[in-house]
Amino acid sequence: MDELLKLLLANACESRATIAQQLGIGVEEVERRIAEYEKRGVIRGYQAVLNEDQLDLDKVTAVIEVKVTPERGGGFNRIADRLSRFPEVRSAYLMSGTYDLLLFVEGHNLRDVASFVSAKLATIDGVLSTSTHFMLKTYKRLGVLMETNHEDERLTISP
Amino acid sequence: MKTSGSPSLRDRIAAPVRDIPRSGIRDFFDIVSTMQDVISLGIGEPDFDTPWHVRESTVFALERGTTHYTSNLGYLELRKALAGYVGKKYGVNYDAESEVLVTVGVSEALDLALRALINPGDEVLYHEPCYVSYRAVILFAHGVPLAIETRAADGFRLTRAMLEKKVTPRTKVLMLNFPNNPTGATMSRQDLEEIAAFARERDLLVITDEIYAELTYDGPHTSIVSLPGMRARTLFLHGFSKAWAMTGYRLGYACGPAEVIDAMMKIHQYTMLCASSFAQKAALEALARPDSDIETMVAEYRRRRNFLVSAFAGLGLECTRPAGAFYAFPNIGKFGLPAKEFALKLLEQERVAVVPGTAFGACGEGFVRCAYATRLEQIKEAMKRLGRFIGRLG
Numbered sequence: 370m371d372e373l374l375k376l377l378l379a380n381a382c383e384s385r386a387t388i389a390q391q392l393g394i395g396v397e398e399v400e401r402r403i404a405e406y407e408k409r410g411v412i413r414g415y416q417a418v419l420n421e422d423q424l425d426l427d428k429v430t431a432v433i434e435v436k437v438t439p440e441r442g443g444g445f446n447r448i449a450d451r452l453s454r455f456p457e458v459r460s461a462y463l464m465s466g467t468y469d470l471l472l473f474v475e476g477h478n479l480r481d482v483a484s485f486v487s488a489k490l491a492t493i494d495g496v497l498s499t500s501t502h503f504m505l506k507t508y509k510r511l512g513v514l515m516e517t518n519h520e521d522e523r524l525t526i527s528p
Numbered sequence: 529m530k531t532s533g534s535p536s537l538r539d540r541i542a543a544p545v546r547d548i549p550r551s552g553i554r555d556f557f558d559i560v561s562t563m564q565d566v567i568s569l570g571i572g573e574p575d576f577d578t579p580w581h582v583r584e585s586t587v588f589a590l591e592r593g594t595t596h597y598t599s600n601l602g603y604l605e606l607r608k609a610l611a612g613y614v615g616k617k618y619g620v621n622y623d624a625e626s627e628v629l630v631t632v633g634v635s636e637a638l639d640l641a642l643r644a645l646i647n648p649g650d651e652v653l654y655h656e657p658c659y660v661s662y663r664a665v666i667l668f669a670h671g672v673p674l675a676i677e678t679r680a681a682d683g684f685r686l687t688r689a690m691l692e693k694k695v696t697p698r699t700k701v702l703m704l705n706f707p708n709n710p711t712g713a714t715m716s717r718q719d720l721e722e723i724a725a726f727a728r729e730r731d732l733l734v735i736t737d738e739i740y741a742e743l744t745y746d747g748p749h750t751s752i753v754s755l756p757g758m759r760a761r762t763l764f765l766h767g768f769s770k771a772w773a774m775t776g777y778r779l780g781y782a783c784g785p786a787e788v789i790d791a792m793m794k795i796h797q798y799t800m801l802c803a804s805s806f807a808q809k810a811a812l813e814a815l816a817r818p819d820s821d822i823e824t825m826v827a828e829y830r831r832r833r834n835f836l837v838s839a840f841a842g843l844g845l846e847c848t849r850p851a852g853a854f855y856a857f858p859n860i861g862k863f864g865l866p867a868k869e870f871a872l873k874l875l876e877q878e879r880v881a882v883v884p885g886t887a888f889g890a891c892g893e894g895f896v897r898c899a900y901a902t903r904l905e906q907i908k909e910a911m912k913r914l915g916r917f918i919g920r921l922g
Contacts, residue, residue: 375827390834391832392834393834525560525568525570526571527557528572528659528661
């Protein structure tokens with residue numbers, strides 16, 4: 370992967386000047402390449418990685434395994450696309466194994482998610498079955514550990 | 529304890545030990561450790577934790593009860609893996625049974641090597657600025673240290689001309705350390721070829737400390753041991769501290785001709801017995817997939833190196849572009865302060881710790897060592913503070 374993308378993945382807020390200094394290239398070059406990635410749709414957005422457990426949010430997340438009937442011609446794409454358009458669905462993946470689609474669904478509470486599953490998801494043509502798991506606690510998200518305060522145990526000066 | 533008529537205890541300390549000053553780094557550490565909110569660019573070890581799979585394998589080794597002595601030379605399985613690693617990396621093949629010794633860090637390996645090779649009065653050539661222990665371990669081995677000053681103008685590389693000026697008929701050993709602590713200097717194959725030719729002509733033994741071998745940023749490292757005719761006269765010392773971020777494991781090794789390894793093993797067996805057994809198991813795990821761990825760290829160090837060199841340039845500080853290890857050695861001579869005073873003032877006024885160049889030899893005067901084994905945000909903040917500081921110095 371391009372080193373520029375690695376740096377953005379680690380910290381998308383890093384100033385263009387610092388990125389340029391780390392890569393040994395000019396600021397204009399950094400801006401040009403980022404613009405190019407955005408235009409090509411490689412970079413699709415920038416988000417903060419939150420430790421939501423600290424925020425006491427009125428929110429639950431469910432991971433839902435969905436079995437569907439693939440369509441002739443379109444395979445899983447049309448139904449996956451259709452499911453992905455629900456705002457409650459935060460992430461959607463096609464999986465190998467005992468089910469087909471894995472959805473990360475957010476709602477205000479258990480009932481909210483349950484009603485999404487029974488009223489919307491399960492009623493869609495082609496959806497054969499669903500299995501819903503609620504997330505209880507986040508330890509690591511997007512490669513970031515949620516535990517804070519990693520003390521530097523090294524001596525402050527060493528040879 | 530002192531009684532009249534008898535010498536003080538200090539006078540009864542063995543002369544080679546009594547006469548050697550404590551490491552300058554130690555004094556500086558004592559000052560820094562009394563202060564709060566210091567950003568330290570003075571740390572000579574990786575800020576990365578040991579790769580998780582290595583730590584996990586250590587725990588497994590402990591669970592399994594791998595807590596006993598090992599063979600003096602180290603686990604044969606590990607020695608085989610080490611011989612394989614060195615063979616693959618440098619094309620130099622060692623017999624795991626007789627030519628590899630597992631040690632407690634490169635520090636022990638260096639001490640063993642010198643004690644195994646030096647008769648009292650034998651001279652040892654080494655280049656400064658260098659790792660803080662070199663001069664001391666030569667003296668502890670009753671050798672005569674011959675320091676060669678390397679210069680910023682040469683990129684802190686060692687040249688044949690410098691060696692020729694210092695060598696005498698009593699010179700027995702040449703010690704090398706590239707990539708270098710504290711300058712970050714590296715030697716190209718071509719640079720090393722003239723050193724190797726000199727060693728062959730003068731029949732010198734070479735001890736090469738390659739602890740930073742994996743950490744190069746502008747091309748792969750060449751080891752002098754891989755040059756023609758050098759295997760038979762070279763001791764290759766390496767370890768897991770830097771590239772694998774395993775400093776606290778204290779695990780190193782020496783590869784060399786069987787006669788020398790056997791001599792080193794004799795000292796090791798009587799003084800150390802063996803390196804830690806579970807650390808040896810961890811090292812095996814580290815070698816099982818070295819590249820992915822190291823690549824990630826090297827990429828990060830390279831970016832920080834680039835940032836730091838660019839930041840120094842922005843501050844008008846001259847700095848040889850370091851191509852290896854994780855140190856930069858900028859020239860602070862133009863401010864007219866001795867390196868130690870510069871470092872102390874920077875610490876007091878801006879709470880940034882750097883190590884005075886003089887800790888690495890007298891010719892380090894006018895320089896400070898800045899380690900970039902620290903998170904980029906810290907380095908950025910340190911550069912801001914350094915900028916403020918030298919702005920006031922004018």
